[in-house]
Amino acid sequence: MSSPLLEAIDIRRQYNVRTAGGVFGRKAVLQAVAGVSFRIDMGRTLGLVGESGCGKSTTGKLALGLIPPSSGEIRFVGSTLPAIGSAAWRDMRRRMQMVYQDPLGSLDRRLQVGPQIAEPLIIHDIGTPAERRERAYATMASVGLQKHHFERYPHELSGGQRQRVVLARALITEPKLIVCDEPISALDVSIQAQVVNLLLDLQDRLGLTYLFISHDLKVVRQVSHDVAVMYLGRIVETGQAEALFRAPAHPYTRALVSAIPSLGEKRERLILSGDPPNPVDVPAGCAFHPRCPFAIARCRSEAPALRRQPDGRAVACHRADDDAIALAA
Numbered sequence: 001m002s003s004p005l006l007e008a009i010d011i012r013r014q015y016n017v018r019t020a021g022g023v024f025g026r027k028a029v030l031q032a033v034a035g036v037s038f039r040i041d042m043g044r045t046l047g048l049v050g051e052s053g054c055g056k057s058t059t060g061k062l063a064l065g066l067i068p069p070s071s072g073e074i075r076f077v078g079s080t081l082p083a084i085g086s087a088a089w090r091d092m093r094r095r096m097q098m099v100y101q102d103p104l105g106s107l108d109r110r111l112q113v114g115p116q117i118a119e120p121l122i123i124h125d126i127g128t129p130a131e132r133r134e135r136a137y138a139t140m141a142s143v144g145l146q147k148h149h150f151e152r153y154p155h156e157l158s159g160g161q162r163q164r165v166v167l168a169r170a171l172i173t174e175p176k177l178i179v180c181d182e183p184i185s186a187l188d189v190s191i192q193a194q195v196v197n198l199l200l201d202l203q204d205r206l207g208l209t210y211l212f213i214s215h216d217l218k219v220v221r222q223v224s225h226d227v228a229v230m231y232l233g234r235i236v237e238t239g240q241a242e243a244l245f246r247a248p249a250h251p252y253t254r255a256l257v258s259a260i261p262s263l264g265e266k267r268e269r270l271i272l273s274g275d276p277p278n279p280v281d282v283p284a285g286c287a288f289h290p291r292c293p294f295a296i297a298r299c300r301s302e303a304p305a306l307r308r309q310p311d312g313r314a315v316a317c318h319r320a321d322d323d324a325i326a327l328a329a
């Protein structure tokens with residue numbers, strides 16, 4: 001069995017917020033991540049999907065130790081993440097990087113891109129200026145950028161080139177893990193495939209491990225070995241990507257997959273009505289019940305646990321074994 005690079009053990013993250021109503025709004029607690037566990041083995045990709053606001057980015061930030069969990073634990077190569085800001089944390093951060101959606105927003109418009117790519121080496125006190133420049137050139141080459149791009153400013157590059165710069169900056173410290181948070185969503189469709197292929201190629205060459213966050217299920221299917229589906233701060237289904245897309249077991253996953261006809265096998269479209277409920281006022285029982293066409297009385301009072309199925313995936317649904325919605329059918 002391969003070893004886990006990253007493990008999340010029942011992580012939670014809550015925020016104190018004020019509900020609508022201005023000064024009359026009441027104070028409330030929002031559970032952005034409400035008890036999430038997963039593991040990613042070395043060299044593998046876990047795709048994290050779900051509607052806007054379900055907690056994907058918060059999970060990504062918790063995984064990298066950019067924000068502390070309210071409870072639970074993150075382990076990286078078997079060790080609990082050190083306290084944020086400590087020397088041990090800074091050292092570990094070299095091994096874990098994040099790539100965000102908006103390459104322009106991740107870069108400083110006033111600086112040439114070369115020094116920005118090399119900057120993490122300065123932060124981590126690695127090499128001489130000449131060595132840093134050489135390493136920047138080598139990393140740029142590995143993501144398909146040329147030497148002459150070093151002196152360019154972000155606005156002088158194409159969207160695809162900018163995302164390559166962001167990747168080079170993430171790669172220069174030779175990380176093991178990269179959290180990709182919607183890495184292609186802001187790119188033109190024509191260059192999305194290039195960046196996806198580059199990510200796959202880098203994984204092959206460098207043995208990288210990815211937590212890949214996206215609401216583009218087609219891309220998630222293309223890049224992920226395993227997938228976790230989130231709904232209102234919880235994982236409702238997780239398993240091997242091919243099996244999950246071929247025969248989604250949770251009604252929410254079914255709805256997501258069936259909305260994209262080219263995914264999975266031909267099956268009746270399951271329309272998902274309404275928006276997700278307010279995360280400060282999560283419905284009792286199964287949080288999905290107000291939108292679920294298969295809800296029964298038990299779903300309104302009892303929250304389903306994430307239970308392992310015989311085929312290895314885990315599903316949080318009281319009716320996961322129910323023939324009426326058996327998805328392999």
Ligand SMILES: Nc1ncnc2c1ncn2[C@@H]1O[C@H](COP(=O)(O)OP(=O)(O)OP(=O)(O)O)[C@@H](O)[C@H]1O
Nearest residue numbers: 015017030032051052053054055056057058059279
């Ligand atoms: N700093 C914060 N303070 C208060 N609430 C927050 C904060 N950060 C996130 N949230 C809330 O936590 C929930 C999860 O947010 P998160 O950014 O993780 O969602 P997401 O799944 O990444 O959504 P998207 O697909 O839109 O990027 C949302 O309801 C969001 O409003």
Ligand code: SF4
Nearest residue numbers: 286289292299317318
């Ligand atoms: S537990 Fe009930 S409401 Fe929730 S997904 Fe399953 S059938 Fe639907």
Ligand SMILES: [Mg+2]
Nearest residue numbers: 056057058181
């Ligand atoms: Mg997000």
